[in-house]
Every structure is written in C-alpha cells, then in structure tokens.
Amino acid sequence: MLRPPGSAITGLTCTRCGAEHDHTVLQGLCTSCGGPLYARYDMERAGRTLTPEALAARPRSMWRYAEVLPVEDPAFRLNLGEGDTPLFYSRRIGPDLGLDRLLLKDEGLNPTGSFKARGLCMAVSRAAELGAGAFSIPTAGNAGGALSAYAAAAGLPAYIFMPSDTPSRFVEECRMYGAEVTLVEGFITDAGRRAREELEGSDRFDVSTLKEPYRVEGKKIMGYELFEQLGGELPDVIVYPTGGGTGLVGMWKAFGEMEELGWIGGERPRMVSVQASGCAPVVKAFHAGDEDYEAWPDPRTMAMGLRVPAAVGDVEILKALRGSGGTALSVDEDEILDGVLELGRREGVYASPEDGAVVGALRKLKAEGFLEGDERVVAFLTGHGMKYAELIQEALRERGERM
Ligand SMILES: *Cc1c(COP(=O)(O)O)cnc(C)c1O
Ligand SMILES: [Zn+2]
DSSP, X not given: OOOOOXXXXXXXXXXXTOOEEOTTSOOOXXXXXXXXXXXXXXXXHHHHHXXXXXXXXXXXXXXXXXXXXXXXXXGXXXXXXXXXXXXXXOSSHHHHHTOTTEEEEEGGGSGGGBTHHHHHHHHHHHHHHTTOOEEEEEOSSHXXXXXXXXXXXXXXXXXXXXXXXXXXXXXXXXXXXXXXXXXXXXXXXXXXXXXXXXXXXXXEEEOOTTTSSSHHHHHHHHHHHHHHHTTSOOOSEEEEEOSSOHHHHHXXXXXXHHHHTTSSOSOOOEEEEEEETTBOHHHHHHHHTOSSOOOOSSOOOSOGGGOOSOOTTHHHHHHHHHHTTOEEEEXXXXXXXHHHHHIIIIIOOOBOHHHHHHHHHHHHHHHTTSSOTTSOEEEEEXXXXXXXXXXXXXXXXXXXXXX
C-alpha cells in the first residue's frame, strides 16, 4: 500500500479578522483579535495526490488524509485507531419515524469512547511536533480522557482540570492514562480559570476547544469520511449534538476544502445542531438571529458533551447552520433518556446521552416537516454509553424506572 505524501499546510488564518499566523510554531487564538485560527493548505498541491482513488488504496486511518492534515513529519502521527467509524442504516428508529434512509455514524467506537479522540489525536500530534512539553485542558468529560490517552502515546504529561462533580469514571479514565487530574469546585468555567492560572510560566500547552488550531482538523475528517462512505456523495442532512461545535465547524471546513479539490460543487448538507434544553445557547442565538452568543447561565444536562455554556467558535457554528439552510433545536432530559434506551433496545447501540438527544431531535425534526421521508440523513452518535452507565442508571431511578 502506498504511504500518503506529506502535509500541504501553508499557514494559519484567523477566522474573524483574517490575520495570518506562523504555522511552524505553537499557536493559540489570534493575537490580533482573539478569534480561532484555521489551518490553510495548498489545495492544488494536495489535490495532485489526494484523490478518492488514491484514498481507497491507503491504510485505514485518519492519517490517509495526510495532505490536508497539519503534521509534517510522519514520526509524529499518533495512532490509537481513531477515525474510520462505521456508518450504517438505522434498522428501526428511522423507518418507524418515516425516515427510510437514516444513517447512524457511530463515533462511540473511537479510542477513549468518543469522537474527542479525533481532535485530540491531531492537536497532540502537531503540538508535540512543534515542541510542546506538556498539555493542559479544562473538561467535564470526554476531552480529558482523550487528551490523557494521546499525551501518554506521545510520552508527554497531561494536566486535566475537572469540576468536582464530574462522574468518577471520567476522572479515573484520565488517571488510568497517567494524567494529573485537579478537581475544581464549580462549573467547567471555574475549572478553566484554574487551568489558565497554572499555565502562566509553565511549559503546558492549552488544548481547549478551538483555542488551538488543530483539534478541528482532526474532527473535520468526519466530513471527508462521510463523502467516502457514501460513495462520493454527501448526505442531505447532518444532525449533530453540539457543545463547542468543533465537529460541526470542522465538517463545514472540510466541505469547503472538498469543493476546492473539485470533489463537490457548492451544495451542502443542511447542518442541524442538537442541544439539551438545560444548555441551549446555539438554539437561542440561531432563532434570535444573533451572530454570536453569551454564556448560558446555570447549564444543566446529563449530556456532558452538550453542557458547554459558551463556545469560542460560536460565530462559525451559526454561520454553518445558516449557510447550509440548517436549524438548531433542543430536547429535554426525558427525551434524552428515551433516546438512549431506544438506541440500545431497538438498534443495538449502547448510546451516550448526547446520542439520545439526537434521537429525540430526529423525532421533532420529522414531526415539524424539516426532514422529508426520502432524504438521506446522517445522525452522529458521538459517545459510548458504557462511560455513562451510572448517569443513565441515576436518570432512570429518578423516573422510578429500572433497566
Ligand atoms: C464533546 C462532545 C460533544 C460535543 O462535541 P462538539 O464538537 O464540541 O460540539 C458531543 N458528544 C459527546 C459524547 C462529546 O464528548
Ligand atoms: Zn484575528
């Protein structure tokens, strides 16, 4: 099998003010305006070797998209088996809703049980290549485990800051990979403050969502994979449980790149953000017609990946939803739990609460007429339910139910 050629990266551009930044050194947010930075590639050069035919012959890994990924020296490409997750037709939930072509992309099968593995694989690989000595992240869930695993693979220390009420399974996971976990009283924002205080004068590199340019590069590969798995087409609709929105904006970026490569035209899937009604800043801003949003006060939901009150990429999320003719909607905790049970009992997928939210959203989207019966809809299942076993049990108990 052919080894993929190298990265065609040429620079970093600020998504807000357009300022250019050096891609050969570690970078955080834009130094002029504080906006997120995006990697830019020489797409003409990339396209000479990155073709659908060439891809089909390369080893199954995210790294087969090397031309449009930032890591330049193959020795730094960490690989724990991330990416290449299955895409399969829903056997019951879709057809029962009148959606005959509902596809489920099961991201829970990634290393560390969530699609956070994609982004952190890329961020850690690239930062290690550029000389990072250690990593730091505030997280209430899956990002901590993913960072810890990839830092261990890179042989570098990871410092994880978690709210003290984080379920023990998520804390233990980080420690299992040798990371140092600090539990902080309060919300994720408090954990973030503490992490930032300790960054000062340390060799730690902050890999918070969109505060460095490369997690989004790992997540964007989901967009490329959809095209490949659908035989060179994109779906009509993508339904995505949205927290920081990295995957949503990542896929949006990927579609732009694929257009530059000449693989697709100007058409785009309608992008749909799903949130929990206890933390729905994207939904609120989308329907209010706002271009960005303030922090959601008192965020509450058992879907920890969706408990993100404010996002660095808020502007980009809203642009992708509007630019695609998409929408945003929220579901409540009962709908989330029902969705989890349905995925388990009717599809054979041990689902996370984030996945449950997606199922609740599909039902509403069909009822509202946003989805047509013959459309090809891809629903993202983003986490493995086994990590949430206690949370799910607790939610059932509160309803007076049992497994
Ligand atoms: C982080 C997370 C999300 C949200 O992902 P974003 O790309 O940050 O919006 C959804 N589901 C799970 C399981 C997560 O861990
Ligand atoms: Zn800027």
